[in-house]
Amino acid sequence: MQRRKLLQSVPGALCGLMPLGALADEFANAVKPAFRVPLPIAPVRAQPDRLIDLAVCTRPFRPQGPRIEAQPLHGKTVVHHYGHGGSGWSLSWGSAQPALPLVLATRERHIAIIGCGAIGLTTARVAQRAGLRVRIYCKERPPEVRSSAATGLWSPDSRLYSAEHATPAVAMEWEAMARASFKVWQSMLGLPGEPVAWHDGYVLSDIPFDQAQPATGTDAEPEYAELEDSIRDLRPQSVPLRPEEHPFKAPHVRRLTQMVFNLASYQRLLMEDFLREGGEIEQRDFLHARQIAGLRERTVVNCTGYGARALFGDKSIIPVRGQTARLIPQPEVDYALFWRGHNVAMVPRRDGLLVQAQGPHDFDNDDTRVDRALSEDAVRRLAEAFA
Numbered sequence: 544m545q546r547r548k549l550l551q552s553v554p555g556a557l558c559g560l561m562p563l564g565a566l567a568d569e570f571a572n573a574v575k576p577a578f579r580v581p582l583p584i585a586p587v588r589a590q591p592d593r594l595i596d597l598a599v600c601t602r603p604f605r606p607q608g609p610r611i612e613a614q615p616l617h618g619k620t621v622v623h624h625y626g627h628g629g630s631g632w633s634l635s636w637g638s639a640q641p642a643l644p645l646v647l648a649t650r651e652r653h654i655a656i657i658g659c660g661a662i663g664l665t666t667a668r669v670a671q672r673a674g675l676r677v678r679i680y681c682k683e684r685p686p687e688v689r690s691s692a693a694t695g696l697w698s699p700d701s702r703l704y705s706a707e708h709a710t711p712a713v714a715m716e717w718e719a720m721a722r723a724s725f726k727v728w729q730s731m732l733g734l735p736g737e738p739v740a741w742h743d744g745y746v747l748s749d750i751p752f753d754q755a756q757p758a759t760g761t762d763a764e765p766e767y768a769e770l771e772d773s774i775r776d777l778r779p780q781s782v783p784l785r786p787e788e789h790p791f792k793a794p795h796v797r798r799l800t801q802m803v804f805n806l807a808s809y810q811r812l813l814m815e816d817f818l819r820e821g822g823e824i825e826q827r828d829f830l831h832a833r834q835i836a837g838l839r840e841r842t843v844v845n846c847t848g849y850g851a852r853a854l855f856g857d858k859s860i861i862p863v864r865g866q867t868a869r870l871i872p873q874p875e876v877d878y879a880l881f882w883r884g885h886n887v888a889m890v891p892r893r894d895g896l897l898v899q900a901q902g903p904h905d906f907d908n909d910d911t912r913v914d915r916a917l918s919e920d921a922v923r924r925l926a927e928a929f930a
């Protein structure tokens with residue numbers, strides 16, 4: 544399948560790092576750069592012994608997209624809000640917008656949210672801004688939540704819908720969510736701790752960008768919907784670079800601009816804002832959905848992510864495993880790197896240079912054990928990118 548081949552061909556995209564649609568389209572529609580000042584590019588100290596943290600997370604992928612709907616259950620109104628695949632951070636603010644009216648319709652002023660990951664925390668902040676009192680119940684909170692293991696890139700259509708479910712109506716809803724999210728992200732630029740920042744990135748390729756890499760994967764991964772074309776205006780297009788304009792060994796290099804979330808400081812910011820506005824957090828592991836009957840609140844927002852599969856019996860959630868690793872921070876490295884066909888991507892986060900590679904069997908895989916060899920190999924490949 545052509546799409547599948549492309550998935551195998553762009554490391555960032557195949558790792559769930561980059562919105563593949565955006566990348567592919569950018570390659571095809573590059574504009575002539577307005578200026579060509581060569582930038583000094585600090586080399587990455589890509590050595591496996593500089594790895595300081597490895598983490599595994601499962602993207603909560605639903606072929607039909609996130610579940611955002613209300614359901615009477617065990618004497619409560621449960622507003623489901625989960626299933627954001629590889630886009631949970633990017634879409635979080637916009638995705639909370641359609642969930643909010645469902646919450647407000649219950650006319651409860653004190654609500655419960657189950658889950659303290661990307662979706663739970665953001666939904667809580669949106670509810671607080673609407674004047675509600677919120678108590679979060681959760682098994683884990685940051686940094687232990689699965690969301691903490693994400694890459695931290697603006698990737699609003701990554702493993703979010705299968706292509707067959709992306710009807711025009713779905714695409715319109717998605718665009719509204721993506722634009723609303725993007726707007727909020729821009730309001731956080733320049734804040735202390737740099738929760739969000741824009742960085743240049745370089746996409747490397749051994750073959751021209753308009754040629755697809757041969758498929759190498761064995762997973763039965765579906766064709767995902769590519770929706771980013773409708774929001775093309777939100778970020779600059781990529782530009783081709785001449786060999787003297789970069790230090791990389793690959794014959795084909797393009798520069799793009801990418802929004803990066805510094806998840807450590809961003810999660811802390813979310814938590815602080817939530818608590819400052821009267822939010823409460825209660826440690827609770829729900830073993831069965833029946834247990835929500837015992838909660839004080841009558842409106843419960845279900846933001847349990849992949850946890851909804853077990854807790855609410857939603858077997859449509861498919862775990863898509865992903866592993867991230869961090870190298871010791873190098874503040875001078877302020878660019879991202881994606882090496883097409885070499886299964887490695889690097890993102891310049893403030894808490895370390897995040898390195899990602901896709902495993903051979905990530906789809907429908909809920910194994911959260913760390914595979915150190917996978918990340919060490921990715922670091923070695925990263926080192927090879929520098930001439």
Ligand SMILES: Cc1cc2nc3c(=O)[nH]c(=O)nc-3n(C[C@H](O)[C@H](O)[C@H](O)COP(=O)(O)OP(=O)(O)OC[C@H]3O[C@@H](n4cnc5c(N)ncnc54)[C@H](O)[C@@H]3O)c2cc1C
Pocket residue numbers: 559560599600601602603625626627628629630631632633634657658659660661662663680681682683684688689690691692693694695696697698699827828829830846847848849850851854863864865866867
């Ligand atoms: C490798 C990787 C890279 C990614 N990169 C990006 C990226 O660059 N950009 C992006 O936008 N997205 C990215 N994603 C996707 C993103 O991480 C997810 O979409 C997002 O984390 C989902 O958040 P969540 O809040 O729904 O789930 P979670 O973070 O899993 O939070 C669920 C919460 O519910 C609680 N919970 C669950 N079950 C129970 C229970 N039974 N009782 C009590 N509490 C419970 C948990 O303790 C937790 O607090 C990536 C994902 C992976 C795997």
